[in-house]
Amino acid sequence: MQLRDKIYKGKTIGILSGGGDTPAINSSIEKIRNRALILGFKVYGIRQGWKGLLGEGDIVDLSNQPYNGVYGGTALFSSRTNPFPTTGNPENRIPQIIANLKRYKIDVLITIGGDDTNGSAKRLYEQEGVPVIGFPKTIDNDLKTKTLHTYKGKDIEAVLCPGFPSAAFRVSEMTRHLRSTNESHRRVMVLEVMGRDAGWLTGSAVFGGAELALIPEYEMTKERKEHFFETVKQRYHEKKNLIIAVSEGVRWWDDASGQLSMVYASSETDEYGHKRFGGVSGIIASEISNRLNIPARSQVSGYYPRSGFCCEYDRQLTSALADRVLDLLIRQDYGKMPVMNKIFPVEQLEEYNTTSVDMGSIGNQPLQKIYFDEKSFVFTDAYIDFLANILGLPYVPSFGYAFKKVNPDEL
Numbered sequence: 001m002q003l004r005d006k007i008y009k010g011k012t013i014g015i016l017s018g019g020g021d022t023p024a025i026n027s028s029i030e031k032i033r034n035r036a037l038i039l040g041f042k043v044y045g046i047r048q049g050w051k052g053l054l055g056e057g058d059i060v061d062l063s064n065q066p067y068n069g070v071y072g073g074t075a076l077f078s079s080r081t082n083p084f085p086t087t088g089n090p091e092n093r094i095p096q097i098i099a100n101l102k103r104y105k106i107d108v109l110i111t112i113g114g115d116d117t118n119g120s121a122k123r124l125y126e127q128e129g130v131p132v133i134g135f136p137k138t139i140d141n142d143l144k145t146k147t148l149h150t151y152k153g154k155d156i157e158a159v160l161c162p163g164f165p166s167a168a169f170r171v172s173e174m175t176r177h178l179r180s181t182n183e184s185h186r187r188v189m190v191l192e193v194m195g196r197d198a199g200w201l202t203g204s205a206v207f208g209g210a211e212l213a214l215i216p217e218y219e220m221t222k223e224r225k226e227h228f229f230e231t232v233k234q235r236y237h238e239k240k241n242l243i244i245a246v247s248e249g250v251r252w253w254d255d256a257s258g259q260l261s262m263v264y265a266s267s268e269t270d271e272y273g274h275k276r277f278g279g280v281s282g283i284i285a286s287e288i289s290n291r292l293n294i295p296a297r298s299q300v301s302g303y304y305p306r307s308g309f310c311c312e313y314d315r316q317l318t319s320a321l322a323d324r325v326l327d328l329l330i331r332q333d334y335g336k337m338p339v340m341n342k343i344f345p346v347e348q349l350e351e352y353n354t355t356s357v358d359m360g361s362i363g364n365q366p367l368q369k370i371y372f373d374e375k376s377f378v379f380t381d382a383y384i385d386f387l388a389n390i391l392g393l394p395y396v397p398s399f400g401y402a403f404k405k406v407n408p409d410e411l
């Protein structure tokens with residue numbers, strides 16, 4: 001066979017990215033694109049997720065173009081457009097999508113997304129027979145990838161989604177930086193971390209020095225809140241500063257209404273029915289100040305962990321998973337999503353350590369119980385072992401001076 005007779009010459013793949021961006025989406029696009037080009041595919045980018053397949057379509061040609069996968073975010077843009085009808089939006093957009101796939105002659109669709117985007121892709125594959133390959137992505141790290149973590153001889157079903165490593169690195173770094181101001185003022189710092197309904201990302205603050213944590217998997221009922229305040233008091237008095245990492249989606253007992261509540265940044269709901277979280281750290285910090293008379297501040301990490309360059313771990317991870325996409329494309333094995341079969345340090349992120357999962361099994365994976373000690377509000381050694389594969393060991397600097405106090409009576 002001559003080089004010009006590439007096996008997929010004349011065929012086209014379309015790549016889209018949906019949902020919240022991550023620092024690893026451009027890397028995923030670049031690496032999938034490069035491999036598909038080698039097979040002979042033409043590669044199109046569908047802009048703004050599913051939205052780019054509505055109306056006239058918004059499609060760009062990515063073949064033989066420069067593409068910087070190190071730069072974070074997604075050059076294809078993103079949206080939370082849901083192709084399927086919902087109560088808020090009863091319009092059935094599937095016929096438009098099918099028509100545009102035909103019109104632009106897209107043979108295989110590759111959807112880079114979390115549970116929402118890949119969940120829709122799965123339905124498109126199952127109900128309409130569209131050849132689809134999913135590709136994982138989310139800083140929340142809550143998309144079931146069935147990635148095993150072996151800890152003390154036991155296999156734990158963990159998760160590894162591109163984008164999480166870069167975001168985890170940034171959360172740990174931000175926590176580490178916050179330590180100096182927090183130590184200087186002898187405060188409690190309540191650091192709020194994204195992650196929707198899962199505490200995976202919040203745990204990365206431990207690698208920069210967060211000592212306590214609250215995560216959505218464990219509701220802060222009236223009783224647990226009392227116990228938490230006692231724990232904060234004790235821990236603060238040991239060394240007069242404390243960082244508490246708090247997931248944005250934590251359920252917190254509201255004394256005024258006498259019920260558990262979640263704190264939202266706005267009342268808007270996206271097309272998948274999600275409201276935007278934000279602000280729980282402020283409530284917790286002010287309750288710590290008022291109830292315990294300890295100086296406390298809140299800091300929302302917000303979009304910072306989601307922003308900026310793709311880290312080396314994510315570069316290798318997206319490479320290994322894109323190699324598996326190549327394999328799926330060659331075998332025309334659709335309705336699948338590439339995943340790492342185990343959690344590995346960066347040097348073992350290679351295709352032979354990947355596998356693919358059926359998109360039918362896609363769903364959310366909260367933090368496993370073994371990773372969090374709900375009684376003492378700390379991430380366990382098992383979690384540290386899991387995340388150390390990605391971040392290395394926790395690094396927690398501090399002033400560390402042991403100045404001798406001057407006693408005027410001894411002068």
Ligand code: F6P
Pocket residue numbers: 019020021138139140194195196248276277306
């Ligand atoms: O799902 C990713 C995520 O970053 C969540 O952690 C967060 O709750 C949400 O997206 C924020 O969404 P938006 O970008 O729409 O504000």
